[in-house]
Ligand code: HEC
């Protein structure tokens with residue numbers, strides 16, 4: 001039971017994002033629209049770097065898990081996200097590979113053959129990428145499985161009937177006879193020269209528009225603190241919370257659950273958690289996740305935290321048209337940002353956690369922007385993740401204030 005509550009809290013209050021340090025907002029040079037923008041994984045349409053930038057213990061170093069043969073090098077905080085990713089890739093849950101005896105999990109047990117198959121698959125993925133893709137993470141569990149334990153290999157017939165291409169015979173060399181379903185269609189126009197693609201709006205311009213849309217740089221610069229209350233709902237559970245934030249990255253979160261109160265804080269140096277189990281120190285990854293989950297400075301100072309920005313195209317977020325911007329902090333830490341074409345507001349942020357067996361996305365949708373003391377901020381944040389038990393959690397703020405006095409002592413670790 002306790003495990004469930006804790007897991008829920010992790011979902012509720014953190015984001016398993018690749019974001020490592022929003023902490024110290026650097027002021028890098030932004031190379032918008034850079035032609036040779038080299039970043040990420042081919043999955044995102046990009047090439048690929050080497051290491052995980054986590055200053056953190058690995059699963060093996062931590063030594064808490066009893067039966068780890070292949071995933072020992074994972075940063076400890078990635079183990080559960082990777083397990084969720086396995087389950088989602090298979091379209092199953094934890095019990096597909098792990099033993100559950102009347103409600104008691106025995107994750108270390110190798111009794112289920114699927115767990116051993118999974119080990120062979122991990123080995124296959126690591127070897128394939130090493131031997132055939134220069135160590136790049138090209139082949140991942142989801143590449144084949146796509147939500148099925150037995151991947152489909154044979155083409156399904158019938159194929160969808162192709163619709164006649166607009167303008168007729170697209171791709172047909174000029175003057176060549178129309179193929180079936182091609183330009184022979186009555187009324188089809190001969191193919192003219194392709195319409196030139198409009199140059200995408202530069203990412204820097206979109207961020208400028210966003211800054212204006214949320215209230216302008218002057219108002220943003222005035223933000224010295226935020227206090228808020230609200231609740232997070234996931235899988236029918238609800239946790240209410242209050243949060244205080246002060247620059248550059250201090251926070252205090254008090255969450256009230258059915259099982260009691262959990263407090264977490266960070267004073268710029270030391271992160272801590274106080275629960276019914278006592279007080280413990282948070283590691284750098286936990287701190288970064290909490291900061292990411294209550295992202296304020298990150299969303300107010302978008303440009304400052306990325307080293308490279310590029311407009312990738314357009315997409316829909318719900319029924320809104322959005323520009324998609326690829327934003328990188330480093331070669332391993334890339335996100336996608338979606339800006340409303342009309343209002344300029346940030347509608348969506350997708351982070352990608354790169355692990356040794358797969359890239360794990362997490363999506364934050366921002367809704368219900370309201371004016372708070374001169375700055376427009378979202379009152380609803382919808383978080384979608386690969387956690388099949390809690391695929392979507394919704395955070396709703398009931399009250400939010402900027403620049404109200406904050407008690408700095410709250411950020412400090414209790415004795
Ligand atoms: C597709 C199979 C598969 C699924 C689904 C899966 N796991 Fe695992 N899990 C493994 C494998 C394989 C290992 C061992 C990895 C190794 O040997 O390095 C493992 C190891 C673990 C461990 C470490 C146990 C120990 O003490 O050694 C935990 C904890 C764990 N899984 C939790 C989960 C949870 C929670 C879920 C559901 C969200 C889950 N797993 C879903 C395959 C799976």
Ligand code: HEC
Pocket residue numbers: 086114115117118121122125139140141142143144145149150151357
């Ligand atoms: C190159 C394609 C490919 C990749 C990549 C891949 N798998 Fe598989 N996997 C398969 C195929 C095909 C089968 C079915 C094999 C069979 O039926 O004998 C399978 C079967 C399995 C099974 C057994 C399913 C069952 O019903 O018994 C597990 C568990 C599994 N894969 C886990 C994984 C995990 C975890 C990863 C990522 C580390 C992964 N696979 C990556 C192709 C792949």
